[in-house]
Amino acid sequence: MAAHQVMKAFVEHKPVLKGIDFTVAPGEVVSLIGPSGSGKTTFLRCLAMLETLSGGEIHFKGQCVATAKPDKTVIRAAQAIRADVGMVFQQFNLWPHLKVIDNVTEALIRVRGMSRSQAVAIAEPLLDKVGLLNKRDDYPKRLSGGQQQRVAIARALAMAPQILLFDEPTSALDPEVRQEVLLVMRALAEEGMTMLVVTHEMSFARDVCSRVVFMDGGQVVEDAHPDAFFAAPATERARKFLNQLSI
Incomplete structure (x- = not known):
């Protein structure tokens, strides 16, 4: 998946994304980190084709799937590959009545x-994979937050996506249950799933991801290997961010 000069403004003349260039290769696990309001979630939603671009293009599997003014060819391409892009949301988004x-x-x-x-036949092995087959007949309200998020991951995996996008998947969870979700994500990374993760979990970004992309002000400020980024960030803005987190 590749983004070329992607721009997004919800209010005219107030851009949230300011011309982002970005690529993720098959098998990569990339963390998107940065301060609140830096545009991380908006960028992820653009990649998931949940937002209309204000400028630029997104390409996937060799086809343009998003532009500011998509024509019929782009719309058809987006519809054809939409199921190949899975998304796991911060707030689980499970259907409570199912x-x-x-x-x-x-x-x-x-x-x-x-x-x-x-x-x-597809769903049961996936629920077993995330450790919840014994909860198959429960309703979401009977599950903990960590269990609900693991169900959301199983739901995304059921469509056999080629890339999984995670929008701060642990931020709505109590600290004691975050680890159960991170362990599932770590296992997916080890299996070679292509993943793009908006996260504040710096240990996950450092230990699991193949790249760290630091965003600020709607732009990519740094794109580096985790070892290099956490040991010696190249910009003062990134150094300040890490110092605030006491890394």
Whole structure:
């Protein structure tokens, strides 16, 4: 996936993203870090095709899938690959009226056109993968926040995406349950899943990710290997950010 001079403004003349160039290769695990309001989540939502661009282009699998004024070719390309881009949100976004198993199978049935038995055959191993097969018939309200987020990860994986986008997946969780979500994400990284993670979990960015992208003011300020970034950031802005976190 590649972004070329991506811009986004929700209010005219007040850009949130200011011409971002970015690529992620298959198998990479990239963390997007930076202060609040730096544009990380907006950029992720643009990559997920959940926001209309104000400028620039996004390419995926050799095709342009997003522009400021998409034509029919771009729209068709985006529709064709949308299921290949999975997203895990900060607030889980599970359907409260559906059981865990149905949360995971719903898109397989409605989007992929599978029968329920086919969808369940895919969903159950994924729930087992995230350690929640024994919760398959529970409703989300009976789960902890960490369990709900793991269900959300299983739901995203059910569509067999080529890239997974995570928007601060642990920020809504109590400290004691964050680790259970991070362990699932670490396992996915070890299996070779391509991942782009907006996070404040610096230990995850340092120990699991292959690259760290530091954003500030709607721009990419640094893009480096974690060892280099955390040991000796190249910019004063990044050094100040890390010092505030007491890394």
